[in-house]
Amino acid sequence: MTKIYVSTIVNGRPEDVLCEAHQSLLDLLRDEIGLTGTKEGCGTGDCGACTVLLDDRLVCSCLVLAPEAHGKEITTVEGIADSQDGLHVVQQKLLEHAALQCGVCTPGFVVAAKALLDKHSDPDEETIRYWLAGNLCRCTGYDKIIRAVQDAAQELATTK
Amino acid sequence: MSNFGYVAPTTVEETLSVLKRATDQGQRAQILAGGTDVIVQMRSVDNSHRLFVDIKALRETNEVLIEEEQVYIGAAIPSGVLNENATLKTLLPGLLESADLIGSTQIQGRASIGGNLCNSSPAGDTIPALIANAAICVIATSEGIRTVPVENFVTGVGRNCLVGNEFLLGFQIPRPSTGTGDAYLRFIPRTEMDIAVVGAAVAVTLGQDGICSHARVAIGAVAPTPLLVDAAGVALVDTPVDEEALRRAAQICSDASQPITDKRGTIEYRRKVVGVLCRRAGAIARDRALSNQ
Numbered sequence: 001m002t003k004i005y006v007s008t009i010v011n012g013r014p015e016d017v018l019c020e021a022h023q024s025l026l027d028l029l030r031d032e033i034g035l036t037g038t039k040e041g042c043g044t045g046d047c048g049a050c051t052v053l054l055d056d057r058l059v060c061s062c063l064v065l066a067p068e069a070h071g072k073e074i075t076t077v078e079g080i081a082d083s084q085d086g087l088h089v090v091q092q093k094l095l096e097h098a099a100l101q102c103g104v105c106t107p108g109f110v111v112a113a114k115a116l117l118d119k120h121s122d123p124d125e126e127t128i129r130y131w132l133a134g135n136l137c138r139c140t141g142y143d144k145i146i147r148a149v150q151d152a153a154q155e156l157a158t159t160k
Numbered sequence: 161m162s163n164f165g166y167v168a169p170t171t172v173e174e175t176l177s178v179l180k181r182a183t184d185q186g187q188r189a190q191i192l193a194g195g196t197d198v199i200v201q202m203r204s205v206d207n208s209h210r211l212f213v214d215i216k217a218l219r220e221t222n223e224v225l226i227e228e229e230q231v232y233i234g235a236a237i238p239s240g241v242l243n244e245n246a247t248l249k250t251l252l253p254g255l256l257e258s259a260d261l262i263g264s265t266q267i268q269g270r271a272s273i274g275g276n277l278c279n280s281s282p283a284g285d286t287i288p289a290l291i292a293n294a295a296i297c298v299i300a301t302s303e304g305i306r307t308v309p310v311e312n313f314v315t316g317v318g319r320n321c322l323v324g325n326e327f328l329l330g331f332q333i334p335r336p337s338t339g340t341g342d343a344y345l346r347f348i349p350r351t352e353m354d355i356a357v358v359g360a361a362v363a364v365t366l367g368q369d370g371i372c373s374h375a376r377v378a379i380g381a382v383a384p385t386p387l388l389v390d391a392a393g394v395a396l397v398d399t400p401v402d403e404e405a406l407r408r409a410a411q412i413c414s415d416a417s418q419p420i421t422d423k424r425g426t427i428e429y430r431r432k433v434v435g436v437l438c439r440r441a442g443a444i445a446r447d448r449a450l451s452n453q
Contacts, residue, residue, distance in 0.1 A: 004166055020164060021164035021165050021166035021211075021212060022164035022202065022212075024199070043203060044200045044203065044204070045196055045199075045200060045263070045264075045266065045267055048264065048266055051266055054269070057238070057240060057241075057269040058265050058266045058269045059266055059269040059270050060266045060267070060270075062199075063195055063196055063199045063200065063267075063270060064195065064199075064270070065166060065192070065195065065199065065212060065214075067166040067168075067214075068166075068168075068195075068214060068216075070168075112265065112266070115265075130265075130352070131265050132265075133264050133265070133352055133353055134263070134264020134265050134266045134267060134353070135264075
């Protein structure tokens with residue numbers, strides 16, 4: 001089998017790469033494009049560490065085949081921070097609330113939480129917990145993450 | 161270099177010819193929709209080489225058509241996309257809830273009703289809801305389209321009626337008439353993201369007098385395949401779908417189930433709970449039907 005040509009836009013930047021059919025989008029991002037912010041946890045779609053946006057929809061990049069990215073737009077954790085103002089408010093609040101320890105789950109939480117706040121400006125706690133249920137964290141016990149996201153939602157509401 | 165391949169045809173004809181070419185060359189071909197089962201299985205139980213035929217670029221697998229007599233739902237539409245369709249949610253709330261129960265936000269960005277059916281697990285959540293709503297599978301074959309009622313699609317654990325180079329395009333569902341409501345409930349030991357221990361779906365149509373004229377009941381995870389329980393539907397017809405009628409239907413579901421004991425539940429437990437869920441889903445479907453007069 002020959003390698004497959006993939007033309008995609010990652011965090012607003014065009015990327016042209018070659019991949020194999022059974023490689024995952026996660027492999028493509030980390031090994032071919034060199035964006036190692038996205039982490040591999042389980043490789044089976046259970047933990048959410050590899051969460052990215054694929055054409056504005058949250059997906060586990062471990063459960064997307066690399067060639068499926070052809071012609072699509074992808075946002076990874078590297079594309080979340082605003083280049084002008086520094087960290088995104090979700091990232092800032094995760095830091096302020098000490099909502100991470102080992103940090104492996106954090107990129108997935110950042111991407112998923114930002115997608116939540118883009119969709120729901122004022123989510124209640126239940127909405128946040130359901131939305132983030134596909135992101136597992138073995139360190140924090142979740143409460144700090146939930147509070148950080150609530151705080152980020154409030155800050156976004158007041159600065160609008 | 162591996163012998164994996166990937167193609168994303170854009171028409172049904174092209175898909176069929178890709179599948180035929182692979183078969184003729186002795187290459188294994190596998191249809192890819194959302195991949196939330198297929199890719200997991202490739203990385204765990206079955207890593208043999210194959211050609212992935214991605215059907216997400218086809219119009220027929222992606223469109224929702226809401227017509228006067230029927231609703232068509234493409235097989236490869238992610239459940240997250242379906243649940244953003246307000247008209248579908250109003251017409252078939254139980255079916256959409258069954259899709260919404262599967263997996264996390266990330267999984268719902270990919271997982272499809274068609275994939276759930278073709279995975280053909282006894283516990284697939286959308287299957288009883290499709291059956292209760294009398295959904296018909298629209299299948300592409302080299303001889304044209306053939307249709308199969310969803311209750312006849314799954315033939316065993318992980319097995320279905322697709323043969324040769326056939327693949328699923330979507331579902332035709334009779335458009336629910338005035339006074340119709342559906343519901344799906346499942347039992348899992350956690351609050352979400354688990355595989356059903358038991359599932360039950362009910363769709364009922366009530367007349368202006370509140371009497372049921374049509375009912376279908378389907379159960380999941382309590383037999384090698386999801387089951388249509390005709391007699392449970394019959395037990396609801398000509399009744400106001402009250403407690404008494406629902407208890408009869410529940411008993412029929414318990415009797416029709418052929419569950420196994422596994423780590424998720426015992427035979428006795430599943431048999432009892434399938435009745436309970438039938439009763440509760442029936443009450444929700446009835447209330448939805450009444451509010452839809």
